Amino acid sequence: MSLQKISQPHINVDPVGAGQGFFLSDSQVRLIVSGSVNLFMGGFHKTTGQAMGPFQFIAGLDEGELLFPVGVSVESGDVSYRLLAMPQTGTEIRQSRTSWIHLIREDEEIRDRFERFIQNLLTPFALRMPPARTHVITQSDLKKGASLQFEKGVSFRPGQEILWVELKDGFCLLNEDEEQMLLAPGSTFPMSPRMWFECQDPVSIACRTTARLVDTPDVGGVMASIYRQYLRAVLMTAAFQRHGRLQRQEELVTYEQNAIKGLEQQLRQLVLDRHAVSDSTKTAASPLLMHQVIQRIAHVWGMTITLPEPGAHMGPAHSISHSTRLLESCNLYHRTVRLDDGWWRQEGMPAIAFRLEDQKPVALFFERGRWMCFNPVDGRETGVTQSVAQKLQPHAVSVYIPLSGRVSLKEMLSVALRGLRTDFKAVLLIGMIGGIIALAPAWLMSTIFNTVIPAADMFGLFQAGVILSSAAISGAFLVLSRSILMLRIKTRSSFQLQAAVWSRLFNLPSRFFSRYTAGDLANRVMGVDAIREHLADNVTIGCMTLLFAIPNLALMLYFSGSMTIVGLMAILIFVSLMCWVGYKNYRNQQQQYKYEGDLAGIGLQVLTGIAKIRMAISENRAFIRWAGVLGEKIRWQSRSIDNMNVMAVLNALFPPLMTGIFFLIIGSQWRGTMLNVGEYLAFTAAFSSLLVAFTGFAGVLPALLTTGALYKRLKPILEATPEIVETKEPAGEIDGNVEIRNVTFRYSQDPVDVSRDDRPAPPVLKNVSITARSGEFVAIVGPSGAGKSTIARLLLGFETPETGGIFYGGIDLSSVNLRDLRKQLGVVLQGGGLISGSIYENIAGASGMSMDAAWEAARSAGLDQDIEAMPMGMHTLVYNGAVSGGQQQRILIARALARNPKLIIFDEATSALDNEIQAHVSDSLERLNATRIVIAHRLSTIINADRIYVLETGKVVQAGTFAELIEQPGLFQQLAKRQMV
Incomplete structure (x- = not known):
């Protein structure tokens, strides 16, 4: 095995940071035995070696990939830009004994891995699909000669492999993007199938495969030149991206400056002439x-x-x-x-x-x-x-578009169809024209067999053929136009409806989400699109098809009234059978959708809690629960499939059955029915069109029933009362004064016996009163289950008290816009998580705060040194599980402090911090001019509190300062003794 040559332990001869990364600066080939490695381009000070600015991500390499040396750099001022490899935690790397040039020349497998490595390096330039007009360089092109010529404006790219393109004459633009790279004559650059060059002049190029490139005598020098060109291209792309971001920020700053100038002009004019209104003020x-x-x-x-x-x-x-x-x-x-x-x-x-x-x-x-x-x-x-x-x-x-208040199905559909009236009118018009055109084949068939063929009228036959062909082409264009219009309607209505329903979901109170699992809730919301699909594809098209098939019924009556009555009665019986089967399927689909939601919820719970499941050695129980729900879903799904099979059999049986019935009627001359060949063929053609229309219409009832089943699952979301309603007043600017006044609260159902809805749950809080004045530090302590976290949820408006009230600056919380209020709070709750993104994005959120403000928040949370030690600083990507528990908690604290809130609520926010960091965070909070409400188990964190409230079984049993309570016999003193060493 060729990879056995790469067996030496990895020696980090050129490390970056505290052993977290290394440069690919020597001549060895490295094998990723396990784990993964991320490649970045980073800038480093030429003298000190300190990292300068954020790193540019290149690609991620997984187990089994090879790392080849890139021992070059490009310089810009005092900064040297190099390629950096950063292994993930637990990654094992081996390296070769000999140089990469020797290995790549003698081993074809390693040469293939080298191509894969180059393809990974080219990832930043292969993010878009090449245009359709691009010329693909094939093996036959390579065999034609050493050079290929292209005219100005032509784009070219390789076929299925990496090609090394040397530009001999002219200039080429990479990916038609001036922000990336302009290739000059004499340059060589690798190309993957997802990259292309656009010729800015008539150009001449020479292409080499990797096998031919490595046979070059000075392959090391050639690759060094290519790598420098590559790093310049990456650097240029990153610079243009940064320039774009800075330009957008400057535009926003310009908006604000122009706004201030406009206001100054208005105020100046009012001061100069209080009674006159100038033209500039008017406009x-x-x-x-x-x-x-x-x-x-x-x-x-x-x-x-x-x-x-x-x-x-x-x-x-x-x-x-x-x-x-x-x-x-x-x-x-x-x-x-x-x-x-x-x-x-x-x-x-x-x-x-x-x-x-x-x-x-x-x-x-x-x-x-x-x-x-x-x-x-x-x-x-x-x-x-x-x-x-x-x-x-x-x-x-x-x-x-919003969905406010309690929403019915009619209101939901009106939101989906807003602005689509013109498209619907066009669909109706196309359907009417198509219905008239559909009469031509049946009518002409009668004419051809009754008149044209018996008379051997060749010109008449030619005319009939032209008319039939024109009708077919016209019908095809009409169907295409209708399909495009329906696609427009479905796409736009889906976007409008999904946005409205998701915005409504975000607006529901937090207690609503406790009734459903996340997977089940997502399944219910996505049912909106299924409702729209059923109504658009089955109901709308089925009804329109039936409406526009009525001319076929008139044509049938023209040829034979008795056969038309028989055919119509048979169709009605057929449609009734189809509707009956569809109705039987309704209950099956209801149960199927229910278990699909349960399955989605269980699957999400298992995947997110897999670590805890393994710790508890409960894999079998989790699998049994998942498999049980899956079995129920398959059982109901099988019943639905059986019903669908019955409908398929009826669809296949009915047309030949009706043909036999028509033959019997004509053969027996029932009620004097006599049709010649042409009339019979015309009649059956019209009947077939009518049957297709009724068959489509037969799907309307099952579609409506399916829509009803989906709507029933969506109904709780549409009928729930939103948390934020228009009648509530804006919160205004809070002053930090908070009062919990005589609050009693209970959850809606007995947690012990959830099957009994008639028995009220015991109160979690009983006549609790807590006051925090502006700038005070108030702590809430007590044993587990005393109701501390419930107080935090009440302060945030997640729950509503049964009696009493929550007041901010004397204003009842129930009367203000909660979204306005929460923007002014700094909150860290138990179980808070990070969002997938950079540290900066986690701290700043959607506020758009400056980088300096984010660093200040990080310093207040004692996180600045940890961030500085990370290779990419504030731009380091994090997510739940990617950082330690203490670091995650400090990021959440920094997020809470970033906006300088007037009120801070911490619920066990420092439980994962050591004493030194805890003291630093406490000192930072002391310096803030903000009211602090801290829920804590560690009493050492609240020694400096202005007032401490002690809760037991939902009641305030003690209140006072730390010094006062530690001397009083009672629960606080007992809690303190348990924590003393």
Whole structure:
């Protein structure tokens, strides 16, 4: 085995950091025996060797892959950029005795692994599919000669392998992207099948395979030159990406600066002339303009919304922040989007945009097949063209359709179909024309067999053929047009409906989610798309097909009324049988969907808790539970399949049965029925079209029943009362004063006997009163089950007290917008987790705070030194399980402190920290001018609390300072003695 040559223990001769990574700077080949290795390009100071800025991720290599040396660097100022390998924890690496050049020349398998290594390095340039017009370089091209010529504008790429392209004449652009690399004459660069070059001039290239490249006498020097070219390309790509991010940040800063200038101008004018209103004041951006823009977007949806008074603090009147705060005050979900070139040629959601010249807001919405722009200054609506789009700023705020209050199926479907009326009219028109065209084959068949063929009229036969061909082509185009329109309808309605339902799900109270597993809930929500699919494909198309098949019924009556009556009665019997089978299948589908949701929930629970399952040696029990639900699902699914088989048999049996019945009627001349060959063929053709239409219509009832089963599972989400409703007032700016006044709370059901809904659960909190004044440090302690975490949930509005109330600055929590309130709180709860992303993204969240602010929050949480020790600093990617428990807890603390909240709520937030870090976090909290409510088991963390409340069985049994309570006989003293060493 050739890989046995790579058997030496790995020696890190050129380490980076504290043994966490190494440069590929020697000449050895390394084998990843187990684990994985990530490749980065990093910048390092040429003198000190210190890492400079974030690393650029290249690719991830798994077990069995080879690492080849890349012992070159490129320099930019005082920074040297090199390729860096970073093994994951537990990775085992072996290295070769001899150099890579010797191995690659003598061993074909290692040469193949070298190609795979190069393909991994090329990953940053192979993220897009090549255009369809690209010329593919094949083996036959390589055999034609040493050089290939391409004209200007032509793109080329390799076929199925890595090619080493040497450019002899002309210039080429990598991936048609000026942000990546321009290849100059004399350069050599590797290409994978997912990369391409666009010729900027007539070019001449020479291509070599890897086998020919490694036979080059100076392959080491050639590869060093290629690697330098490669690193420059990666560096250029990373620089353009950073430039793009900085440009977007500068644009946002420009918005804010222009907003401030506009406000200063208005204020200056008011001071100079209190009684005169200048033209500039009349035309300046006003908060009322934004109100009109949002109201116009609401009108597009057929909604009315209530906006806060213009005087409310919402940020500068002509800024993105102002629009987003107004939308949030109306409980409308939104996201900031970039208006790329040609955006007005595609459909999209309504958006708020801003004009370049004066930063005034405008409303953009798609209507009657084109984008419209509403200007609130003059109330005009104009179609968006390229000239109009160029006058708008590059960023806009896209707004999503909400589902508020209790929602019925009718209201849900109206949301899905908003803005699609024109498309539906076009579908109906196409169907009507198609129904008329469908009569041509049956009518012409009668004419051909009765008149044309007996008369040997060749010209008439030719005319009939032309008419039939035209009808077939026209029908095909109509079907294609209808399919495209239905695809547009389904795509847009799916996007609108999914966004509305998910936004509603995010708006439901937290106690709602305790009733369902995550997998089951996701399965229920995704049922929205299945409902839309059934209604669009089965109900809508089935009804329209039947409607447009009525002309066939008229044609049948024209040829034979008696046969038409028999055929129609047979069709009705057939449709009734199909509907009966579909109804029988309804209960099976209900149960099938139920067990599919249960299966999704159990699967997610098992996968997320696999470590705990293994620790408890409960794999068999988990498998038994999963397999039991799977068996039930398969049992009901099998019944559904049996019913579908019955329907398939009926579909196959009915047409030949009806042909036999028609033969019997004609043969017996029942009721004088006499048809010649042409009339019979025309009749049967019309009957076949009518049968197809009724067969499609027979699927309407099963589709409606299936829709009912899916809607029944979705109904709890649509009927649940949202947590945030329009009638609640904005929270305003809190002052840090919090009061829990005479609160009694119980969960909705007896946790011991969940089968008895009529027995109320015992109260978790009993007449609890707690006060925290602005700037105070208040602690809540007690044994497990005393109700401490329940207090935290009540403070956040996750639960509603049975009696009493929660007051922020004297305002009842139940009367304010909870989303506004929570933005002003810094919270760390038990079981809090990280999001998959960088440390910066975990700390900043969606706030868009600066990097300096994130570092300050990290220092307050005692996390700065840990981050500095990581190779990529704040840009290090983390997720649950990727960092230690203490580091995860400190990231969550940094996130809570990042926005300088007026109120901080910690629920066992420092349980995983050692005493030194705990003291540092406590000192940081002391320096904050914020109210702190800390729930803790470790009493050493609350020694400096201004007031401590001791809970036992849901009651406050003691209250006072640490010094006071430690001297009083009671529960606190007992808890303290247990923790003393």
